[in-house]
C-alpha cells in the first residue's frame with residue numbers, strides 16, 4: 001500500500017485536482033490519500049489556510065469575517081463546479097460560519113481548509129473519507145499522542161480503504177480541534193504511512209525532489225535520486241538550513257521548503273521510505289529518502305553539497321601538552337556559552353573549532369576569561385570570515401581518494417583550504433574556505449564530483 005500526500009499547490013484549483021486524480025488512479029496501491037488545503041494558484045494568491053486564519057482574527061477583533069469566508073467558499077465552489085461535484089458546500093459553510101460566530105479558536109478555523117478539501121477530493125476520487133479528528137489525538141500538553149494515534153489510524157484507515165484523510169489537524173483530549181505547525185499535512189501523511197505499514201510514503205509537491213546543490217550557485221544542478229534520512233538531516237543543517245519561516249520548520253534544500261521536520265520521525269523509525277514527487281511532472285522519479293544507504297548513480301560518493309557563511313575559526317592552546325582533557329573542557333565551555341562548536345580539531349593541548357561568528361562575538365569576553373581559568377596559555381586566536389561547505393554522503397570512509405580530490409580541486413582554482421574535517425558520523429566532510437570563495441568552491445566541487453569516481 002502507498003500513502004500519497006498532496007500539498008496545497010497540488011490542489012490549488014480544479015486543473016490540479018485532475019492531475020491528482022490521474023496520479024492516484026494510475027497505481028492501485030495508492031489507497032490512502034492525504035490532502036492539504038488549496039494553496040496558491042499564482043505568486044500573489046492567498047492560501048486557503050491563511051484566509052481561514054484571517055476569518056478568526058476578524059472575528060476576534062469584532063470585525064465582519066463573512067467577506068473572507070465568502071472568498072474561501074468561492075474557491076471551493078469553483079473547484080466543485082468545474083469537476084461536477086455535489087458536496088453540500090452550503091451546509092458545510094453554514095456550520096463553519098456558526099462555529100466562528102460562536103468564537104471558535106484559531107486551530108478550528110485553520111483546520112477547515114483541509115476538512116473541506118478532503119471531502120471534495122474523496123468525492124472526486126470516489127474514496128471514503130476519514131475525519132482526522134477521529135484518529136489523530138493530542139494530549140493535555142498539546143503534544144501528539146503518537147502511539148494512540150497509531151492504533152486509531154490503523155484501525156480506522158484499514159476499515160475504509162481506499163480513503164482520504166485530511167492533513168494538518170486532529171483533536172485534543174476535550175474533543176477540540178488542534179492543528180500541527182504550518183505545513184503539518186506532511187506529518188499527517190507520515191503518521192498514516194506508519195499506521196498502515198506503507199511500502200512507501202509519497203509526498204507530492206511542486207518540485208522534483210531535492211537538488212544536489214543550491215541552484216542559485218550551481219546552474220541546473222541534478223536532483224538527488226536517493227538520500228538517507230540521516231544524510232538529509234546533515235545536509236539541511238548546513239545547506240539551505242532548517243528554515244524557520246512563517247512558523248514553518250522545514251527541511252529545505254536550496255531555499256525551497258519541501259518537507260516538514262516532524263514528518264521524518266514516524267516514517268524513518270518504521271523504516272518506510274519517503275518519495276518526494278512533483279505533481280506537475282509525475283514521470284520524474286523525484287528524491288527517495290531511505291532509512292538505509294542505497295548505491296547512488298547520478299552523483300557518486302556524495303548525496304549533496306551545501307555551504308554557509310559567517311563562521312569564525314577559534315584556536316586555543318592549553319598549558320600542558322599532555323593534556324587532551326583541555327580540549328574537552330573548552331568545547332564544553334563553548335557550549336555552556338551558547339555556542340555550537342563545529343569541526344573540532346584536537347592535537348595534544350591544541351584545539352581549534354569553527355563557530356558561528358555572531359554567537360562567538362556575543363560571548364567573546366566571558367568565554368576568553370573562562371578559557372584562561374581552564375588553562376589556556378593566551379587569549380583565543382580568532383579568525384573571522386569563514387564559510388563552511390559540507391559534502392554529505394557515505395563517501396569518504398569508502399573512498400580514500402576523496403580527500404585528495406577535494407584538495408586538488410580547490411587548489412587548482414587557487415582557493416586556500418582553511419580546514420578539512422571528517423564528521424564523526426562518517427557521512428559528512430566539512431571544508432572551510434574564506435567566505436569570498438564559497439560559491440566558486442561549491443561550483444568546483446559539484447563539477448568534480450558530478451563527473452563520477
Ligand code: ASP
Nearest residue numbers: 036049168182183184185
Ligand atoms: N494547510 C496548512 C498550511 O498551510 C498545512 C499544510 O499545508 O500542510 O500550513
